[in-house]
Amino acid sequence: MSQVKSLENRVDEALGNEQLQTNFRSAMDYLIEKRSDQFPDKDDLNNLRNTSSSIRSNSLSKLPELLIMLEENLENNNIKVHWAETDIEANNTIYQILKEANAKKVVKGKSMVTEEIELNEFLDSKNIEILETDLGEFLVQLANEKPSHIVMPAIHKSRKEISKVFLEHFPEFPYTEDVDLITQQARKILRDRFREADAGISGVNFAVAETGTLCLVENEGNGRMCTTVPPLHIAVAGIEKVVENLSDVPPLLDILTKSATGQEITTYFNMISSPRKNDEKDGPMVMHVILLDNGRSKIHQNTEMQETLKCIRCGSCINHCPVYTQLGGHAYGTVYPGPIGITLEPQQKGISELGDLTSLCTMCGACAEVCPVQIPLPKLINRLRSETVEGDYMSQFIEGVGSQRKSIESIAWQIWKHIYSHPTLYSICSKAITKLSSFSPKKFGGWSNYRVMPKPSNTSLKELAKQAGFKNE
Amino acid sequence: MLKSEVYFFGTCLVDLFFPKEGLAGMKLLEREGIKVIYPKNQTCCGQPAFNSGYRKEALKVARAQIKCFPKNIPIIVPSGSCAGMIKFHWRDLFKGESDFEAAMLVVERVFEFTEFLVDKLEIKLTDLGEPTQIAIHTSCSSRNEMKIEDKIEQLVSQLSEVEVLEQEHKSECCGFGGTFAVKQADISGSMVQDKTNTLLATNASCVISQECGCLMNIGGALEKQNAPMKSQHIAQFLWERTNESG
Numbered sequence A: 001m002s003q004v005k006s007l008e009n010r011v012d013e014a015l016g017n018e019q020l021q022t023n024f025r026s027a028m029d030y031l032i033e034k035r036s037d038q039f040p041d042k043d044d045l046n047n048l049r050n051t052s053s054s055i056r057s058n059s060l061s062k063l064p065e066l067l068i069m070l071e072e073n074l075e076n077n078n079i080k081v082h083w084a085e086t087d088i089e090a091n092n093t094i095y096q097i098l099k100e101a102n103a104k105k106v107v108k109g110k111s112m113v114t115e116e117i118e119l120n121e122f123l124d125s126k127n128i129e130i131l132e133t134d135l136g137e138f139l140v141q142l143a144n145e146k147p148s149h150i151v152m153p154a155i156h157k158s159r160k161e162i163s164k165v166f167l168e169h170f171p172e173f174p175y176t177e178d179v180d181l182i183t184q185q186a187r188k189i190l191r192d193r194f195r196e197a198d199a200g201i202s203g204v205n206f207a208v209a210e211t212g213t214l215c216l217v218e219n220e221g222n223g224r225m226c227t228t229v230p231p232l233h234i235a236v237a238g239i240e241k242v243v244e245n246l247s248d249v250p251p252l253l254d255i256l257t258k259s260a261t262g263q264e265i266t267t268y269f270n271m272i273s274s275p276r277k278n279d280e281k282d283g284p285m286v287m288h289v290i291l292l293d294n295g296r297s298k299i300h301q302n303t304e305m306q307e308t309l310k311c312i313r314c315g316s317c318i319n320h321c322p323v324y325t326q327l328g329g330h331a332y333g334t335v336y337p338g339p340i341g342i343t344l345e346p347q348q349k350g351i352s353e354l355g356d357l358t359s360l361c362t363m364c365g366a367c368a369e370v371c372p373v374q375i376p377l378p379k380l381i382n383r384l385r386s387e388t389v390e391g392d393y394m395s396q397f398i399e400g401v402g403s404q405r406k407s408i409e410s411i412a413w414q415i416w417k418h419i420y421s422h423p424t425l426y427s428i429c430s431k432a433i434t435k436l437s438s439f440s441p442k443k444f445g446g447w448s449n450y451r452v453m454p455k456p457s458n459t460s461l462k463e464l465a466k467q468a469g470f471k472n473e
Numbered sequence B: 001m002l003k004s005e006v007y008f009f010g011t012c013l014v015d016l017f018f019p020k021e022g023l024a025g026m027k028l029l030e031r032e033g034i035k036v037i038y039p040k041n042q043t044c045c046g047q048p049a050f051n052s053g054y055r056k057e058a059l060k061v062a063r064a065q066i067k068c069f070p071k072n073i074p075i076i077v078p079s080g081s082c083a084g085m086i087k088f089h090w091r092d093l094f095k096g097e098s099d100f101e102a103a104m105l106v107v108e109r110v111f112e113f114t115e116f117l118v119d120k121l122e123i124k125l126t127d128l129g130e131p132t133q134i135a136i137h138t139s140c141s142s143r144n145e146m147k148i149e150d151k152i153e154q155l156v157s158q159l160s161e162v163e164v165l166e167q168e169h170k171s172e173c174c175g176f177g178g179t180f181a182v183k184q185a186d187i188s189g190s191m192v193q194d195k196t197n198t199l200l201a202t203n204a205s206c207v208i209s210q211e212c213g214c215l216m217n218i219g220g221a222l223e224k225q226n227a228p229m230k231s232q233h234i235a236q237f238l239w240e241r242t243n244e245s246g
Helices: A006-014 A018-038 A042-061 A065-077 A087-100 A112-118 A117-124 A133-142 A159-169 A179-196 A222-228 A246-261 A296-301 A307-309 A320-326 A336-350 A351-359 A364-369 A377-389 A407-420 A423-435 A461-467 B012-018 B019-031 B047-051 B055-066 B080-093 B098-105 B113-122 B140-145 B149-157 B183-199 B213-225 B234-242
Strands: A079-084 A107-109 A129-132 A199-202 A206-208 A212-216 A230-236 A266-274 A286-292 B005-008 B035-037 B075-077 B110-111 B131-135 B162-164 B206-209 B229-235
Touching: A006 A018, A006 A320, A006 B183, A018 A246, A018 A320, A042 A065, A042 A246, A042 A307, A065 A079, A065 A286, A079 A087, A087 A199, A087 A230, A087 A286, A087 A364, A087 B012, A107 A117, A107 A179, A107 A222, A112 A117, A112 A230, A117 A129, A129 A133, A129 B055, A133 A159, A133 A179, A159 A179, A179 A222, A199 A222, A206 A246, A212 A222, A212 A230, A212 A246, A222 A230, A222 A266, A222 A423, A296 A307, A296 A336, A307 A336, A307 A377, A320 A336, A320 B183, A336 A351, A336 A364, A336 A377, A351 A377, A351 B047, A364 A377, A364 B140, A377 B047, A377 B140, A407 A423, A407 B055, A423 A461, A423 B012, A461 B012, A461 B019, B005 B131, B012 B019, B012 B149, B012 B213, B019 B035, B019 B229, B019 B234, B047 B080, B055 B098, B075 B080, B075 B113, B080 B098, B080 B110, B080 B140, B110 B113, B110 B234, B113 B149, B113 B234, B131 B149, B131 B183, B149 B162, B149 B206, B149 B234, B183 B213, B206 B213, B213 B229
Parallel strands: A079 A286, A107 A129, A107 A199, A199 A230, A230 A286, B005 B035, B005 B075, B075 B110, B131 B162, B131 B206, B206 B229
Antiparallel strands: A206 A212, A212 A266
16 A cells, blocks of 8 residues: 555645644644653753663564563463464465464554464455554554554544544444544444454554563553453554563663653553453453564675664654644655654665655754653664665665766766866865856756855855965865 | 864755855854865765665765865754765765775764854854744654754744744654655645644744755745745854854
8 A cells, every 4th residue: 555656646645725724733842842841851861872882782683582581481381373474474374373273353553563474364265353442552553554653553633623533433323523522423333343353453563572471661551451251352553662670661661651642650561470360350362462573584694784673662852843834644654654664665675666765854863852761863864864875785685776876966976076086176166156156056956946046156165265364274 | 072162964966956054054163263175076975865775876975075074073964854964874884885984984073054153163143134934844854863953943942032932843854855845746835835734833043954855845835835934954044143244
């Protein structure tokens, strides 16, 4: 679905939608302020970022051994572990588990990794009913759309639009634009569905290797319902979600909720350590975990880009990205939008398909300033940009390096290089440009649609400095 | 490292589009008793190509700068992003190259203009201008990369007749981003529209910045809109307000 329209068309569409731009602007303002309120002390924040960053770096530096430890301890806890190299493998494994359990109705908690593998579409095609239970995801599913943000999936929808979607699907409820009432209605609908479900599917925020514990962060209790009410629970986790120790969890949880939604802590935090035990009265009878690679181990092999995998999916880089604020999430056409999206997605799906995403960045650096695990996003984006046009170094890690090189652009940079690396030539050109400044072009691409063209000065600084008597070597 | 003598690295944008601003910066330094050298063979730090992904081309141009600055004296750059390019990206760019060490000798001597005035010169300014209200656009590279966004504010706060008005979303990018403004012209255009809207809402008569890229973008948009606001580089602004002959 993602690449039906070109990036250019999607951008045009987003910029042409004033309502959407206003919605995103106010939503991002709100999230930025809430986050900032949680971190009144800069030093405290930096200490927490340092701690969190080193926890994630530690995970990545020991990734293979931690994954083996995690598998062992999950199995010891009676949680069955499945490895999936690709999205197809993950989907097939999930389908097999559901089929063997004769599960027809599935409820799902919010999980970006299941968006990544397009699990809903896959299970639909197998005639298994899968229902999103996070309110935002539920709305997006009803509207037959995709999430526009990794933490707030329905943030692109106005209250009116939501009310309309609700009325269309549930005419038995009276029309309302009152958010609390809509939430009440949704709660009523979802309650029954939890009860009827044959299986629950969830994501994982942290998978603790030393104890085999799966941690799940959520606000609505739907995650707890999905993982405790149905007789079968399947959790899906990217392999990078592993952390070594239980003591790694508190700092990460702390900075995750504060960075994501500006909450001191979320309403629910689930630590899942086994299916129902003999003496227990609730919980699923059977638990499975799918550990998904889907390009991650390749990213992991590349020491420079490996930092991409430190991400804890708080969405803070997205909230602070001025380009995302203009466009919203759908224009990216990918599962993960914003700075983390344009860093991760081209590495996963290749530069031929998604290399152009790296142009959605002004290199302003706002993302790196707020990233809770200190991923140097602009640096990584810049590196990827160079891989789109040059790329002699990353071809073993990323598909399509160099494939976005356009001859006109490349020639322009060759000319630029030639002039700017030869001072005498530069001098001649700069003299010509300044002497002919009144003939300088009045239009240049899209620049002049919004601004006047900068006019070269009549005299260069080099000339002015010389005239003013400054020494020149 | 001598403080009484400095190099001035004008940057490619200043050389051709903002030379008076560059000259004002040099004169200001000279007035403070510093001998300023403008090496004639300098061209560009390599940033435009580097940010567009053309690293080999960026390296070749960056390399041509090294021999322009042989003496062990500070190199003053009137632009946060060019100073940032040298300070934080030359290391990557020159990694594994035979002239890495020589490049690093340049890197460690680079100061952004306002940073040098405040931290090294501890300059004292006397305001000779008329009362005015201005807005300050602190560029992203000055803020997020160089961490010197407070320097321009400190300089302006010394001017008794200047009132600084705060625009909304002050720390948000103006949408320039080098070739971003051409490659993603419509997003960039929408961003600069937002930026000029917030600036104009302050009713300030002028917006100043330490970054010529941002000024080209914001100033160009203000001019296109026929808006009642000027844009000016901090060097020119300080020079005009503190120099007797203006």
